[in-house]
Amino acid sequence: NAGVTQTPKFRILKIGQSMTLQCTQDMNHNYMYWYRQDPGMGLKLIYYSVGAGITDKGEVPNGYNVSRSTTEDFPLRLELAAPSQTSVYFCASSKPWGEMSFGYTFGSGTRLTVV
Amino acid sequence: AQKVTQAQTEISVVEKEDVTLDCVYETRDTTYYLFWYKQPPSGELVFLIRRNSFDEQNEISGRYSWNFQKSTSSFNFTITASQVVDSAVYFCALSESPPLVFGKGTRLSVIA
Numbered sequence: 001n002a003g004v005t006q007t008p009k010f011r012i013l014k015i016g017q018s019m020t021l022q023c024t025q026d027m028n029h030n031y032m033y034w035y036r037q038d039p040g041m042g043l044k045l046i047y048y049s050v051g052a053g054i055t056d057k058g059e060v061p062n063g064y065n066v067s068r069s070t071t072e073d074f075p076l077r078l079e080l081a082a083p084s085q086t087s088v089y090f091c092a093s094s095k096p097w098g099e100m101s102f103g104y105t106f107g108s109g110t111r112l113t114v115v
Numbered sequence: 116a117q118k119v120t121q122a123q124t125e126i127s128v129v130e131k132e133d134v135t136l137d138c139v140y141e142t143r144d145t146t147y148y149l150f151w152y153k154q155p156p157s158g159e160l161v162f163l164i165r166r167n168s169f170d171e172q173n174e175i176s177g178r179y180s181w182n183f184q185k186s187t188s189s190f191n192f193t194i195t196a197s198q199v200v201d202s203a204v205y206f207c208a209l210s211e212s213p214p215l216v217f218g219k220g221t222r223l224s225v226i227a
Contacts, residue, residue, distance in 0.1 A: 035217075042218055044217075045215075088158065102148065
């Protein structure tokens with residue numbers, strides 16, 4: 001089992017460009033999340049989804065968009081990239097909150113630099 | 116609102132010393148989960164432990180131990196006889212609903 005797969009692992013964008021960070025999980029988890037980690041900081045929630053067709057904003061959603069058309073995929077779209085979006089992005093998935101063995105599985109991250 | 120505070124930004128110890136990483140949390144819920152994650156220099160997040168709010172038993176796993184005290188809203192992590200491989204950033208996290216809320220992390224450096 002691959003778990004949570006994020007692509008690409010690294011990317012350099014120019015200011016104003018757009019891109020989509022891909023996230024796929026094969027554990028049939030209903031819940032998926034996007035976090036960003038700035039240097040020396042903890043992880044901050046961008047968006048999350050509790051199921052296909054349902055998304056909700058987290059702490060830092062500005063400049064990002066998400067969609068959840070399938071259980072497996074939760075892509076994160078950056079429109080008009082800005083230097084402030086330089087960060088490491090982590091995707092995660094989980095079973096519904098409160099279920100036995102509830103926990104979060106994280107992808108390996110995407111390191112994005114906007115220049 | 117939920118919040119996690121890791122007051123220690125950086126800790127440096129000499130190998131074989133014991134070290135405790137502090138975690139204080141805030142929540143209004145009676146049902147919640149607490150986690151610890153390790154982030155080594157390679158950058159991935161490694162799950163260490165999950166504890167639900169109804170289980171205050173302390174836990175030991177090899178050189179790692181966790182002390183959960185609801186009375187002080189703390190979930191501290193102790194590494195006994197630290198090793199260079201323990202050098203990493205350690206995150207405490209709280210979940211009272213689906214998203215996980217992280218503390219800012221404690222960077223631990225173990226010097227040989």
